[in-house]
Amino acid sequence: MVSYQALYRVWRPQTFADVIGQGAVTQTLKNALMTGQTSHAYLFTGPRGTGKTSVAKILAKALNCEHLVDGEPDNTCPICLAINAGSLTDVIEIDAASNNGVDEIRDIRDKAKYAPTEAKVKVYIIDEVHMLSTGAFNALLKTLEEPPAHVVFILATTEPQKIPATIISRTQRFDFRRITTHDIVTHLEQVLDEKGVTYDDQALTIVAKAAEGGMRDALSILDQVLSFSDNHVTADAALDVTGGVTTAQLGAYLNAVSQGEIPEALKIVTALLDQGKDAGRLIEDLIAYCRDLLVNQQAPALMDEVELSLMDQQFTDLTQAIAAPTLYHMIDVLNQTQQQLRLTNHPEIYLEVATIQLGQPTPEVTQAAPVSTPAPDTQELDTLRQQIEMLSQQIQQGTPAPAKPKPRAKAKPVKINKHEIYPILGAATKQDLINLKEIWPDLLNMLSVTKRAMMKISEPVAASPDGVIVSFDYDILVERAMKDAALMTELTSGLERLTQKAFKIVLVQTDEWPKIRKQYLKEEGAPQHTAAQPEPKTDPVVDTITAMFGSDEPNVSIKND
Template sequence: MTHIALYRAWRPQTFRDMVGQQHIRQTLQNAIREQRIAHAYLFNGPRGTGKTTAAKVFAKAVNCERGPAPEPCNECAACRGITSGTVMDVVEIDAASNRGIDEIREIRDNVRYAPSEVRYKVYIIDEVHMLTTEAFNALLKTLEEPPGHVIFILATTEPHKLPATIVSRCQRFDFRQVSLEEQIERLREITQEEGIEAEPEALDYIARLSDGGMRDAISLLEQAAAFGAEKITLEGAVDVTGGLAARQFAGIAVAVRDSDAAAVLPLVEGLMQAGKSPDKCLENLIYYFRDLLVLKLAPDSAQGMGRLADPGVFRDMAEGFSAERIFRMIDELNRYQNEMRHAAHPQTLFEVALLKICTLPESGAPAAGAQPEAERRGAAAPGASGHEVAALQQRIDQLERKLEQLQRSGGAAVAAAPAAAAPLRGAPARGGGGFGPRSGGSVRTVKLDPFVSASGSPDTAQLRAKWAEVLARVKDARVTVHAWLVDGEPVSWAGDTALIAFKNTIHRETTEKQANRELIERVLQESFGKPLQLATVMQKDWQQAASGPAAEGGGEPFELSHDDPGAPPARPEWVEEAYKMFGEDLVELKKE
């Protein structure tokens, strides 16, 4: 039996057959029983929950020769004709392919005529949100003044796309996802009636995979039955749907638990060789870690969870993870799942996602980039306890935040002015911080001609296209760093270095602080999938270099370096401080 035959054989023919929509069934039956039939209904809900089927059952109930009756008899000529689609007065329209104003005008012209075969003319418009604005306007006129012998039933999965004037003229019914228990029971009935042998775990897996849609569940059941030659096993259902078997889940989970990044890539390659899709693997992995989380936080709910087998198989695995780490892993996997929808290479993104969660630290452990600093601070107080070290760390973080606030308001610049020699504006800083003298008095020289040559490269275009994403990730990691970096503009990507041009000196210098630089470079690596260094330049210097001889392929390379530390600044120190505090756009020099 084909899927079409199986679905039709088990398609509800009465309100009693509808699965999971008891509230709708009761309301519609009471309306028919009390002769309070509305002229327009709106059925909305997820796909495969029975919206169109309920519309046809309702059309049979109001037109049944023994009715109108709360349940159609399915024996009279009217019921049989509506079921087979031969009654001309019950019209089903697919708005996805008939969405124009001409089709709606035809309906508007025909509703004035009385039904010829049954009691009511019923128009079922499926996916009604696909209609054009003009078609909605034409339909609105008909809904405002409908003839008494016409019933409109609008079905949609996206009711928010309907005009409010249409929704307000309909009785709205929200179809819900079918519960897991009801789906499993209906699948069991189907297999028994059709003589199909099925393992209970396989039915449970199919029901969970359908996401509350009974139609999808029947489709997957038929697919699994065809694969297993009339015998549905858990392994067969997993294979035919592209999911992961329990042992494959366990292998990935063990590699993640042990932070064994080297074991991840062979596992992914094996899955791809077996024909698994990266997006489905990632989706199932999220559910797997969700099961581990539920097992740790709500053990009593273990009977109602899990996509594969007895929850007891997860208990040993759950002991290897902290709840906080599982939370963070699910967050990371969900973020990569959203990105995978638009990825050109889903397998690569799947590998990166697994490598990412492999490197996540346990609860309370510092991130990889912060470990040397934490060890360095801990070494300063060898006799301190863990609690004292944590309190000291918290105090240091508070002081750093206060310093950043003072720098932003300009107070730090005023305090540092008497003691700090003004650095040359435009010189890229390395490890220097704030307004004080740079450590060692040396700054790496930046040759701008390679960046000028690469300003029109595909890498530069990619950097600019994803810069908003980089800023968002930096903001999620530390909002203070984002406040400084947002002043910068990506101008070039040459080799393994991204060049950012700043308008304001203080924003640039704060971005160049070592901790801030490390955070930004880590985000760049996550965004582009490879190590990427950060280089900064003042915007006026970049514009000068971009318009100079090097930009045209000739002349000497344009370099940014600072003068001899002992040489006097080109301008008075207080002028340099004014530029750093307020930015070049707000400072104007006038000679008295």
């Protein structure tokens, strides 16, 4: 018995011609394949469900296909069939979300040196590549700089801004666009026609709009709608699955608030929430409806035919009844409410408040009129003249100027515990500091977002086999970090996971660090010599500094005074 397969898997594109809505990308790749001008590394970026991974697999087949025709794989040769079945060892798919460490990328780098066993080229497809750590990116960069001739890398991501520029510059970048509602509806019609399922046109439009430009999401939603329907896809089933609201309900709500009929609008909100409609989705639908009203007012030719098919007579009436400034005000209120909904477990409260706010008269933006300045009072003018004359006389008589305000006292530096710092400095070496600096970016990536932001302006300045001194630019951050028990625990446990050793972490302020180091050298760094001992060739203080930080450090210079 064959188990049921989801629609997005059944309808995954197998050739470039099957890919929906990415004509520029697929045509460019086909031309490169036909002329033999393929690259060693590609970067596919774009929203989820737009075909990045599917095109990567098609490209892997095309690079190895035994009977390539016009840049398209034939899907009949042994190589294509093995790739389709996921059994070809020369095409390796990696999820960077769960394999984002340095060791995984170094393993790829080592294995990439070996020639493919069956295919012409070995293809590595790294999905969600933006999840790699800094160390992993550095390891990948080395391979991209000097790639073996038989290896092609295809990197896919939804967040290209998180990828280092050094990686992007060594790849051919292709941006995948959101698929239009019209293209999604056309493809859904093809899917249902082949399955022999009837449908309402409005139902497919509702599904396409809910997918927000992603074909995979559209097929997943359609899968759910099919389970609601009996061989007929209805608009009601589509609304139930997506949590959407009919345009008639949206229009009734906006008509009520625009007329100031707050009780009626509140009844509509309550009824929708009682039906199980999602509050966040309701806000999104209202914003989209207001947007459609604005576009229909200002540039009706830009309205998509698919979107217009969902509109009714009430939409036309509201286009004429609600002025553009009122619509701007509505969108602002709805946007603020949308942000508030993310922070609450009681969305109905914010929806009701927004409804009352929308029902109030819109604050009109009037053109600023010239302000008429009232005539000054004669008595006030006389008083001001007298004061000016008195000041002039004081200046002429040499009256001392008012004393300058005393400068504010500088903030007291954070108190440093020498009992914690001196043992680390006593055993500190340059190599320990180098080792800590290498793994420091990986340690920061292991922290939560808020704690990572605090530690971004920190750096290790001295290290021993079991301790590290970390400097901060601002004293207030040192104090805050030292009091943050959760942060110190994350740092300590993270270092232990990366080094397999327990480290003592001490925080100092950057401005205070040279003073602390100087004080330590004065107290501990210069051992006493007896008369019988020969004088050393170098200053022992210099030896101590060199041992801790190295003579080639940019912040250490040796001068003979």
